[in-house]
Amino acid sequence: MVISVASGKGGTGKTTIAVNLALALPDTQYLDCDVEEPNGHIFLKPDIKKRVSVTLPYPRVDEKTCDLCGECAEVCEYGAIAVVKNQVLIFDDLCHSCGSCVMLCPQKAIYEVRQEIGRIEIGEGKGVSFAHGILKLGSTRAHPLVEEVKKYSDASKTVIIDAPPGTSCPVVEAVKGTDYCLLVTEPTPFGLNDLRLAVEMTRAIGVPSGIVINRSDGNDRLIEDYAAKEGLPILLRVPMERQIAEAYSKGISLVEWDENYRDIFKTLFATIEEGGAA
């Protein structure tokens, strides 16, 4: 079973839920797909056994063969190529590595070199099998890196995918194809706004979802009303407690802070396995 954890927005407690679920269940794998800001390692403290560089092909011009015809700039839909007076300029950060310029150059003067967009670190921490992607600073290619991290999914384990925040392309890539998506939210107007977007996203890609309310202070009406209207189950509430926030600040997970949370997360998983209705 593959469970993704998404949130519509950062800072709602996505990593907390994903990490604790991974720690509470037997035989799990945690994949951190929040490649811009992976944080799961802070809690799982994995022993990294392998590092893999992830590269994408970027065009380069053989100046001897190039006759400056301008076709490459013409066919590049991303504005990544410009032909000036007597040279071809290539802007890697705009390039999508689609290969159009290479394939359509009449002189066959363009070749590709692989450039690093980030790396993947694989290991194990606290009994959980671990992998995360780290996007190179300044790189805009989060989506292909997420795709690469997901290739490390181990089908023999329960896989927990920590998605990036938001509802855009890299998030869709992370949640796509998972069996269930846990949407973490807060009982505030912000939380509701972002939850709505996240629900829209899971529906667009056809992944069933349920809600986890984090920082609940007992008055979750805002989220409850929405969940009832949309027919979505509220599967778990984590209370707003200063002690939890303090534990988090030290990199201590909920299940380590309070043993009882182990059972709470096991129950959460059982509910998901049964189809996710609370």
Place this chain on the structure above:
Amino acid sequence: MKELVIVSGKGGTGKTTLTASFAALSGDKIMADCDVDAADLHLLLKPAILKEEKFVSSQVAVIDRESCLACDICRTVCRFEAISEDYVVNPMDCEGCRLCERMCPIEVIHMEKQENGKWYIAETEFGPMVFAQLGVAEENSGQLVSLVRREAQKLAKEKNLNYIIIDGPPGVGCPVNSAITGTQLAVIVTEPTMSGIHDLKRILELTRQFRVPALVVVNKFDLNLENTEQIEAYCRERRVELIGKIPFDTSVIKALQAGEILVHFSGDGKISRIVTDIWEKVFSHLNRL
């Protein structure tokens, strides 16, 4: 005209809460919400929308399957695996590069424009505001961020306003690059957590790459004094000024739940005084640049 951007390396650190308070404390400015993925500033500033526009930036390939001869060339050249075995293009995977269209020998592929989101010009109690909402599952958020900033700049010129306050997107990726580039000053909001410190280092490195001077604010600083000290030491070491520390305070959560601007909700309480002091420091920095 000067642009101030508020960033955080990560969502949920209190960026929008602080930005909204800056909006309430300042005059002579335009607000630009560049968190186009999950825009929230409007929930606090409650703008009246004056203009709504479609954001059209991408295109996707469409194959006319009746005429298609299934030669498979399109599938062979597509690097995004966007075309299925029965020659249907999945718009979520298609990046609009047009290579399939250009390579199709019998020209049965054409491109269709996609609406990727909406953007708005609005009026708030605190001045004009530009914000946007990227469509769900859409990309090009960097382009939409640039568009919001461009529109805010235009509007600022038109209305003769001297400052633009930008609520930045979370993270360190493409939309953040678009939000930071060319601004005069960045305020980084962080938290004294392990992840907060981790993210602070990355965003600070990014502001350096873009040569934008940065100031740091620690939110919920008393949750972990040791980590706060670590942040202070890090800032000293990197010669970045830490201009304020906001305590963990339930009034912040209550303000959020009520959907109110913190400095208004807290009135002349302690939190208001701290946030006001932070704004004054930011403003004087901005004017010295």
